Amino acid sequence: MTELTTSARDNSHRENSYLDGGGLGSWVNSRDHKRIGFMFLGWAMVLFLLGGIEAVYYKLRIGSGAGVDAGTMSRMLTYHGVIMAFLVVVPLIPAALGNFLLPLQLGARNLALPTLARCSLRWYVVGSLLVLVSLMLYPVGTTWQFHNPYTLIDGGSFAFMAFGLFFVAAGWVATGLNFIVTVHQRRAPGMGFFQMPIFSWSLYLTGYVLVFAGMVFGIIILYLAGAVATGRGMFSNGNNPLxxxxxxxxxxxxxxxxxxxxAVGLLTDVIVGISRxxxxxxxVMVVALVMLLTVGFSSWGMHLVGLGEADVVTFAFAIIGLGAIVPLAIITYSWLATMHKGAIACATPTTYVLAFLLNVGVGSVLGLFLSNPSLGHYLNQTIFxxxxxHYLLMGGVITAFLAGLxxxxxxxxGRTYNQVWGRLSGILFTVGLNLAFFPQIILGTKGLAPALPVIPVELLALQKFSTLGMDIMLVGLISCAANLVASLSRPRQGTPDNPWRASTLxxxxxxPPTAENFAEIPEGxxxxPL
Incomplete structure (x- = not known):
C-alpha cells in the first residue's frame, strides 16, 4: 500500500462554495442538492445516535444479568428496529451521499427536481418526528416488523407511528423519482448510460426500489393503522396473519x-479511487447490480421460512434466495481484480473497504443457512x-457508508481529517462489530430466541462477550465522529481538490464545490480510464 497523496492540484478558490453565505433560513429553504444532502446526513446521524443508545442500553442490561421487563424490552427493540431500519439504513446512502454526489457525477448543476428534493427532506424530518412522538406518548411494542395480530392488541400510539412512516415512505418515493429523472435528463453531453460511474448506476436502480416499494409500504402501513383503529380491513383479526x-x-x-x-455502488467508486x-x-458490474435488484424483489419469501408458509413455496423462495450469491460473487471478483496490482492508498476508506468484505462475507454465509428450508425453519426463530x-446492515450498509463518508x-x-486516527477508529469499529454479533451466531445454534428479557445463566458468558463488543464498536463510532468533527476546525485552504487522483467528474x-457545481458543463x- 502507499500513503495517501496530497500532491493533487490545490484549488484555493473557495469563496463561492455551497457552505458559504446565508443563515438558517437559507439552508432550510435551499434547493441546492449539496445542502439538502448535508442536512439529510446531519439528521440521519441524530437518529442513528438515538437508535444506538437503545441497543446499547438493552445490551448492558442483558449482559449484566439484570435483564429487562418484557414490556420495556419489546418497546425498546421496536423503536431500535424502526429507527435503524426505516429512518437510517434505507435513506442514509441514497438521501445523504446520493443527493450530494449524483449531479456532480453526472456533470449537472443540480437535481432535475430540486423542489421535490427539498420536500423529501421535510417529509423525512416530519415523519421521523412523528415516530418519536409515538415513543413519548405511548410507545409501541410490536417489534419493527409490526407482528400481526400483536399490533392489533398492543394499545400503543400506533397511529403516530404509522403516519410518521407514511411520511418517511413519501420521502423515499420523492428521492427515488428525483434520481430516475435526473439520470435521464441531466447527464453531461456525451455521457451515455454506460459512461456513468457505478455509484450513479446504483442510485438509478435504487430509485426504482424507492418509488415502487415506498409506495406499497406507505399504503400497507396506513391499512394496518386502519385495522388497529377500526378492527376492520385486510389486516384485521379473522384474516390470515401471513x-x-x-x-x-x-x-x-x-x-x-x-x-x-x-452500498455496492458506493464501495465500487471508493475501491477504484483508493486503487488508482x-x-x-x-x-459485468452493472449486470450484477441488476441481478441483485431482481433477487431483492423476488426473494422476499425467504423471510417466511418457518412461519407457516406452504412447503413448496418455501422451497421456491429458498432457491431464489440462494441466487443472491451469484451477483455478490461477481461483484467481489470485480473488486478484487480492480485492487490487484493497484497502488492502494493506505487510508481510512481502505480500512472500511476491508471491513466490508469481511462482514458481508460472514453475512452471506449466514444467509445460506437461513435460506435452507430445513435449517432455516429452526434458525429463523433464534438470535442467529x-x-x-446486523452483519448485513451494520457490517454491510453502515460500513460502506463510513467508507464513502x-x-x-x-x-x-473542503477539509481533511487525521488518517491514523481514522484507521484506528475503523479497526475498533470492525473488531467491536464482530465481537458483538459473532457470539450471537453461536447462541442461535444453541436455540436462544431473540429479544428475551433475561438470558439463561449457562449462556450469559457469550452474551457478555457480545456486550463487550458492542462497547468497543460504540467507542469506534464515537472516535470516528470525533475525528470528522475535529477536522471542521481546520482551515479549508490547503485541502487538495482530488487527494485520491480519482477520475469521476x-x-x-x-x-467544497461551488453553489453552481461547474462553471461549464463538462463532457462525458x-x-x-486505465
Whole structure:
C-alpha cells in the first residue's frame, strides 16, 4: 500500500462554495442538492445516535444479568428496529451521499427536481418526528416488523407511528423519482448510460426500489393503522396473519435487506479511487447490480421460512434466495481484480473497504443457512437471524457508508481529517462489530430466541462477550465522529481538490464545490480510464 497523496492540484478558490453565505433560513429553504444532502446526513446521524443508545442500553442490561421487563424490552427493540431500519439504513446512502454526489457525477448543476428534493427532506424530518412522538406518548411494542395480530392488541400510539412512516415512505418515493429523472435528463453531453460511474448506476436502480416499494409500504402501513383503529380491513383479526408478512417483506426486503445495492455502488467508486486504476468488468458490474435488484424483489419469501408458509413455496423462495450469491460473487471478483496490482492508498476508506468484505462475507454465509428450508425453519426463530441482519446492515450498509463518508469528506467539507486516527477508529469499529454479533451466531445454534428479557445463566458468558463488543464498536463510532468533527476546525485552504487522483467528474470541481457545481458543463467519457 502507499500513503495517501496530497500532491493533487490545490484549488484555493473557495469563496463561492455551497457552505458559504446565508443563515438558517437559507439552508432550510435551499434547493441546492449539496445542502439538502448535508442536512439529510446531519439528521440521519441524530437518529442513528438515538437508535444506538437503545441497543446499547438493552445490551448492558442483558449482559449484566439484570435483564429487562418484557414490556420495556419489546418497546425498546421496536423503536431500535424502526429507527435503524426505516429512518437510517434505507435513506442514509441514497438521501445523504446520493443527493450530494449524483449531479456532480453526472456533470449537472443540480437535481432535475430540486423542489421535490427539498420536500423529501421535510417529509423525512416530519415523519421521523412523528415516530418519536409515538415513543413519548405511548410507545409501541410490536417489534419493527409490526407482528400481526400483536399490533392489533398492543394499545400503543400506533397511529403516530404509522403516519410518521407514511411520511418517511413519501420521502423515499420523492428521492427515488428525483434520481430516475435526473439520470435521464441531466447527464453531461456525451455521457451515455454506460459512461456513468457505478455509484450513479446504483442510485438509478435504487430509485426504482424507492418509488415502487415506498409506495406499497406507505399504503400497507396506513391499512394496518386502519385495522388497529377500526378492527376492520385486510389486516384485521379473522384474516390470515401471513397476509401482513407477505406484503411487509415484499416491500421491506428490497428496501432494507437489499440496501446493499447503493452500498455496492458506493464501495465500487471508493475501491477504484483508493486503487488508482480503472475498474475491472464495468459492464459485468452493472449486470450484477441488476441481478441483485431482481433477487431483492423476488426473494422476499425467504423471510417466511418457518412461519407457516406452504412447503413448496418455501422451497421456491429458498432457491431464489440462494441466487443472491451469484451477483455478490461477481461483484467481489470485480473488486478484487480492480485492487490487484493497484497502488492502494493506505487510508481510512481502505480500512472500511476491508471491513466490508469481511462482514458481508460472514453475512452471506449466514444467509445460506437461513435460506435452507430445513435449517432455516429452526434458525429463523433464534438470535442467529439477528446476527445475520446486523452483519448485513451494520457490517454491510453502515460500513460502506463510513467508507464513502471518509472518501468524499474532503469534497463535502473542503477539509481533511487525521488518517491514523481514522484507521484506528475503523479497526475498533470492525473488531467491536464482530465481537458483538459473532457470539450471537453461536447462541442461535444453541436455540436462544431473540429479544428475551433475561438470558439463561449457562449462556450469559457469550452474551457478555457480545456486550463487550458492542462497547468497543460504540467507542469506534464515537472516535470516528470525533475525528470528522475535529477536522471542521481546520482551515479549508490547503485541502487538495482530488487527494485520491480519482477520475469521476465530482473530483474536477473545487473542494467544497461551488453553489453552481461547474462553471461549464463538462463532457462525458469513460469514468474509469486505465
Amino acid at each position: 397476509d401482513w408478512y407477505r406484503y411487509f417483506y415484499f416491500t421491506v426486503t428490497p428496501l432494507v435487506f437489499f440496501s446493499l445495492i447503493p 486504476k480503472g475498474l475491472t468488468g464495468y459492464r 437471524r439477528t446476527a445475520f441482519v 471518509h472518501f468524499w469528506w474532503p469534497k463535502i467539507t 465530482e473530483w474536477r470541481v473545487s473542494s 467519457g469513460d469514468p474509469y
